[in-house]
Amino acid sequence: MTEIGALLADPSCRLLTLTGPGGIGKTRLAMEIASRHQTFFPGGIFWVSLTRLSHINDLLPAIAEATPFCFQQKSRSPREQFFAYLREKHAQQILLVLDNMEHLLEGVDLIADLLAATTSWKILATSREVLNLQEEWVRPITGLTYPAAHAEDAAEEYSAVQVFVERARRIRRDFVLADDEKGVRDICRLVEGMPLALELAAGWLGTLRPADIAQEIQRNLDLLATRTHNWPERHRNMRSVFASSWQLLSETDREVFQKLSVFRDGWTREAAESVAGASLSTLARLIDQSLVRRNAVGRYEVHELLRQYGAEHLEAAGQTEAVQQRYLAYYLKLLAQCEHNIKAHHQDAALDIIAADFENVRHAWHLAVRQKQVVALGGALESLHLVAHAGRAHDIVPLFQEAVEQFPPFPDVEQRAILHRLQARLIRLIVLDNLRIERPLRAEIDDCLAAARARQDQAEIGFCLMVSGLVARWEADETPPDADSRAGRLFQESAAVYEALGDPFYQAEVLSLQAATTAQEEVQVSQALLTQSLELRREIEDRHGIAWITLSLTDVMLAQLDYVACERYAREGLALMREMDNTKGMLHALFDLAELMLFKGELEEARALAEEMRDLADKTNDLNSKMFSEGVLALLLCVRDEAYLEGATLARKQQMLAQEPFYGDRHELSAHWGQAIADCGLGQYAAARRSYPECLGRRSDPGPATICLALEAAALTHEEMWEAAIELLGLAFHQPGWASGWLHHWPLIARLCNDLRGKLDEETYRASWERGAGQDLETTIRSILGQVDEAPRKKTNQMLLEPLSGRELEVLGLIARGMSNQAIARRLVLSVNTVKVHTRNIYGKLGVSSRTQALAQATRFKLL
Structure with a gap:
């Protein structure tokens, strides 16, 4: 242990492999080493048991599961996600223990890549074989110390004897070493101090004396020595113990x-x-x-x-094949039996059963695929699909892919139907999790739907219609303008099918999808659909569905600017997600609630929620959630503590975490608030003003609007435009308390008001304040953004036979910035279909047929 500890302390030793035969004690030794050297690795020690794995493809998920990382349902592959996590944590002093690596040696390239992606991570591996990597240091492990054949020193001094005696006293409490010391010495010598062999040998003390056990080991050892010369010497002793145990079994x-x-x-x-x-x-x-x-x-x-x-x-x-048949039949039947409970009433219990036996489920699936047991998979695939949807997509999508890719076109009708069902569920998981898997999804789901219609399988027709709608939504930004409305029609048709079948589980699911495709301006329709879905889910006690619909209603209430209802749903959703320990849902709810408390002025609660979100995001490597939480924390540092430099540093750090450009999603707005307020507090007003567009979502949303009003008031005060500054403060404080409460806690605003009172007489101050309070929020924000005084552009616009509307001019400006339809929709909080309608109108009014032509024409008309 001292020697291995020294090796781990050596900076040049990144990969240390403990080698030796099975049962020699490599695992136990690695455990003790890890526990005694925690101070070496302040970033953590992560244990990965590999014995249960049977495919090298399972190695990466096993390593990821042992670390605080968890796969997110993003567009990047699991490998890309995990290596992004490694780059984030590369400098931390971390020890990764890979236990029992010998059967996954084909996957050692992953280990080499992991070492290359980090600078301070170390790997301690246990294996019966060396890994044969350039970075590898090898430390062979032999058995515990044991007495030589004619040694005369005290037996108690040898660790092998100590282990045997300790195990023996578990079997026979009256065991005394002196009663048969020679027999114990012989056992320890014959098994060369191998811990597992000692334990197995001691297990027979209820039947045999130590001398008899040693005799059996000796007899079988001689037999192996004469028949199996190519076994390693250490393995001969191990097999002797097993053979001895085997012979004594009934x-x-x-x-x-x-x-x-x-x-x-x-x-x-x-x-x-x-x-x-x-x-x-x-x-x-x-x-x-x-x-x-x-x-x-x-x-x-x-x-x-x-x-x-x-x-x-x-x-x-x-007997292998016969037992495997019973094995796979048992676990695939277990999955089939769990299906009803996953969908209703006993959801958590069913998911727990599958989670506990997931390695058996996975192995049974592999066996069934290998043996082309298609019918056996048919009854199990729906449960496995639902388990994936509940958070294990990264485990189950590869299983579905394996089956789809290995199964040939079956002539049998039932087998073809099962393969189509499998394809449809794989497509759903790919689309819902936005996985980067290249497949002709539209062609495949159309084929599945046609096959279901030919069979007149109503349940599968409903499912394929739902998945076809999901694919249409996924394609909406690249396909013709009616793709989004086509998705809505498909969802509506699917919901009707499930309603006729009396299937509340999928009916509720499709209703929530319908709500997601409803135009933003029809938010009440979306709310009604979600409420109906929630009622159905409550009837069948679909707890996961209830939790997610509750969070969806949180977003709908926010879209309606009903902050009170939004807070209620956010608290309910957070409680449900905590009960289920659903990390993704907790992060979603924590952000919503932290933001609401921030604007409401409950800054202590906002900080606690944001810190919890940051810590959870850090543990699971959810970079977006970490970014959003630190945006809120940066704002709180500036507002509550006026720590502007610290807030600016944190804001810059979290913006570096951005994986994609920002297009105005409410969650993404938070990434800019802290930086803008920090700039204002540091007197960098020009920088603060440049961030206004990124700080706003809907311009009529009082929460983010109060930030811009306060910042602009500070800038105008600096420019000695005192009455204009007071008007903006009057408008900001006139907003509802759930949107402007935070202003009362920012000392800078209090000083600003006092300074302005000193610049003007009380009557002028009060008149300016009241004048500001009476202004229209939308118009004022547009003015701050420089979008009101547009006389030159309006003049040229009026020269067109059919002038562009204000919204069309706005869309045109975003097209000029190179934004896609989806990005424009997110920025303007519209549906993609609505953006496409505006784009078609722009083309028609300018007499063009493409974006390039539209931009050229708009430039000629001085519309940009």
Whole structure:
């Protein structure tokens, strides 16, 4: 341990592999090393157990799951997301422990890439084989110290003897080393101090004396030495222990144990009985013999090396295929049985069952795909699809891809139907999570829909219509202008199908999608659709659906500027997401609530919420959420503490986290507020003014508008335009308390008001204040943005046969900035379809047919 600790402290040692045979104690040693050297790694020590994995594709998700990182439903691939996280954390002193790497050696390139992407991360690996990487340092691990054949020193001085005695006293409380010291010495020597072998040997003390155990090991050791010369020396002893244990098992126990080798990452009593025919008494005997263990939550487990040994006997007995058939049938049936409960009433319990057995589910799926068991997959795929939708898409999308890509076109009608169902659900997950997976989605879903119609499968018709609508929404910015309205029609048709079928789960889902495609100006229609969806979800107790619809209503209320209702829904949504421990939902709700409390003037609560959001985003590497939270915190630093330099530093830091340009989404606005207020506090008024467009969403939204009003008032005061400054302050403070409460906590504003009172007499001050309070917010904000005095542009616009409207001129200006229709929609808070209508109108009025022509014509007419 001292030697390994020194190696880990060496800056040039980035990858250290502990090698040795299975059962030698590599895992236990690595655990102890990690626990004793935490001070070396202030960034954390992350343990990755790889024994349950069977494919190298599972290596990256396993590493990611062990770290605070979690995959986000973004357009980047899981690998891109994780390596972005590594670049963010590259300088932190972190130890990643990869336990039992030997069966995933084909995936070592990922380890090399991980080391290349970081500067201060170290990897401690355990493996029966070296990884053969250039960066690798190797430390072979042998057994515990044990007495030589004719040693005369005290047996208690050897660690192998100490371990055996400790295990022995668990089996026989009256065990005394002196009663059979020679037998114990022989056992320790024959197994070369291998910890697992010692434990297995001690397990037989209920039946045999130490001398007898040593004799059995010796007999089988001789046998292996003569028949299997190509086994490594250390493995001969290990197999001797296993062979000894195997010979002493009853025939029934042997048969059960070898069948248990099919399980991955543990199993339940019911699974053992169904798959391996294991009775409770058989499991108890196997536990007593140290071949099986029962963990704290009641699941049964077996050491990986023992599992492999049992698998060899299963194969030798010619039973592997038959047991695998029972295994995959059990777990795929388990998925099918969970489907109803995932959709209604017992959702959390069903999801917990699948989560606990996910490695078995994954392995069963792989087996079924490999064996082309299409019908078996048919009953399971809907549950797995719903589990993906509940947050495990990064695990399940590869399983669906594997099946779709490996299955040939089936002549059998039932098999073809299952393959189409699988394709439709894969497409839904790709679109909902915005995954960067190249597939002809439109052609595939059209094919699935046509096949469902041919079968007259109403449930699948409804599903394919829903997915077709999602694809239409996804394509909306690249396809003809009617794509968005086409999505709405498809959703409406799908909802009608599900209503006729009496399927409230998917009817509620489609209603929420309809709400999302409703034009922004029809926000009350969207609210009605979401309310109907919420009622359906409550009827069936779809807790995940209830939580997300609640947050959707939060956004709808915000769009209607109903901050009071918005706060109520945000608090409800946050409570629900916390109950379910749903990170993505918690981040969404935390931001909404933090922003509401900020404008309301509840600054302490706003800070607590923003800090919680930042910490959660940091743990899960959600860069956007981290950016939004730090934007709020930067504002609070400036407003509450007037720490303008610190606030500006934080604002610049969080803006560097931006993954994409900002187009005016309400969440993204927060990224600019702190910087703007910091600039104002530091007297950099020109910089503050430049940020006004990025600080505003709807110009009639009082919350962000009060920020611009306050900043402009400060700038005008600096320019000695005192009455204009007072008017803006009067308008800002005239806004509802839920939008202007924060102004009462900014000392700069209080000083500003006092300074202005000193510049003017009380009557002039009061008249200016009241005059400002009576102004129209929208008009005033447009004036601040320089969008009111447009006489020259209006003159040339009027020369057109059909002048452009104000909104069309606005859209034209954004087109000139190179924004896509989707970006313009986000900036102006419109639907993409509405933007396309405005664009067509612009083309018609200018007599052109493309963006390029429109910009050229607009320049000629001096409209830009």
